[in-house]
Amino acid sequence: EVQLVETGGGLIQPGGSLRLSCAASGLTVSSNHMSWVRQAPGKGLEWVSLIYSGGSTYYEDSVKGRFTISRDNSKNTLYLQMNSLRVEDTAVYYCARAKITLAGFFDYWGQGTRVTVSS
Amino acid sequence: DIQMTQSPSTLSASVGDRVTITCRASQTISSWLAWYQQKPGKAPNLLISKASSLESGVPSRFSGSGSGTEFTLTISSLQPDDFATYYCQQYKSYGITFGQGTRLEIK
Numbered sequence: 001e002v003q004l005v006e007t008g009g010g011l012i013q014p015g016g017s018l019r020l021s022c023a024a025s026g027l028t029v030s031s032n033h034m035s036w037v038r039q040a041p042g043k044g045l046e047w048v049s050l051i052y053s054g055g056s057t058y059y060e061d062s063v064k065g066r067f068t069i070s071r072d073n074s075k076n077t078l079y080l081q082m083n084s085l086r087v088e089d090t091a092v093y094y095c096a097r098a099k100i101t102l103a104g105f106f107d108y109w110g111q112g113t114r115v116t117v118s119s
Numbered sequence: 120d121i122q123m124t125q126s127p128s129t130l131s132a133s134v135g136d137r138v139t140i141t142c143r144a145s146q147t148i149s150s151w152l153a154w155y156q157q158k159p160g161k162a163p164n165l166l167i168s169k170a171s172s173l174e175s176g177v178p179s180r181f182s183g184s185g186s187g188t189e190f191t192l193t194i195s196s197l198q199p200d201d202f203a204t205y206y207c208q209q210y211k212s213y214g215i216t217f218g219q220g221t222r223l224e225i226k
Contacts, residue, residue: 037163045155045163045206047215058213061120094162103210105153107174109162 002026002108004095009113016085016117022078022095022110030073033098035106036080038091038115046091049080050098058103062088085117121145121209125218131226136197140221142190142207150186151211157220158203166205167192197223 008020020036022029035050049069050058057069068081078095092112098104122145132138142152150170155163165174167183170190180195194201202225207218 044220045157045208045217047208047217050213050215060214099168101169101210102151103213103215105165105168105208105210106155106163107165107168109164111162 002097004097004108004110006093006095006110006113009093009115011116011118012085013119014085014087014117017081017083018085018115020080020082020093020095020113020115022080024076024078027097027108029071029076029078033100033104034069034071034078035096035098035104036069036078036093037096037106037109038089038093039112040088040091043091048093050104051078052100082115085115087117089115090117091115120214120216121148121212123207123209123216123218125205125207125221127221128219129222129224131224132197133226134197134199138194138197138223140192140205140207140223142185142192142218144188144190144209147187148209148211151209152183152185152190153208153210154181154183154192155206155208156201156203157206163206 003025005023036048051069066084094112095110096106097108124143152170154167157163171183
């Protein structure tokens with residue numbers, strides 16, 4: 001059974017940094033394409049970033065240059081390093097396994113971790 | 120980016136009803152479209168990929184159709200467990216985009 005467990009969320013001031021983690025079981029992060037998707041309070045889903053099994057990365061325009069997706073193969077864990085955080089980054093962040101054709105859709109999801117950016 | 124627009128934003132229906140949700144893309148995406156169901160406080164659940172391919176374990180009352188720019192998700196006979204929010208998502212190109220969601224509520 002695939003399980004994805006996100007941790008690392010919390011309350012952070014604007015301009016601060018936070019690293020989210022997604023620990024996987026039942027799948028090997030390095031052999032899969034993995035992604036982060038977020039959902040602001042009361043709003044819809046927004047794709048954030050994706051890393052291919054080969055290491056190529058993609059980002060949504062508003063997070064380019066501020067967020068970095070990465071993985072630790074030895075820990076079977078996906079990360080999202082978030083710098084220069086803004087109020088509008090407040091959301092529940094989900095990690096998900098991506099199935100890739102041209103771009104990706106998402107078949108396994110974690111339960112999410114909440115990030116609140118506020119002074 | 121490709122914009123995805125769902126209609127209606129809210130849909131009121133009764134158990135046993137047949138309902139259809141529409142998703143329109145701002146440019147052609149062929150059949151590179153997925154549908155998700157999300158319940159409050161939970162992660163989304165993948166229902167359909169490639170516009171009409173039902174995921175394993177998803178009840179057959181769910182179906183998807185369409186190609187190009189217009190797509191539909193149909194639930195043939197609503198069950199109590201189906202009242203949730205539904206999202207479409209294009210995966211023709213990066214940035215990946217979702218529709219704004221359709222909330223399906225009990226009439």
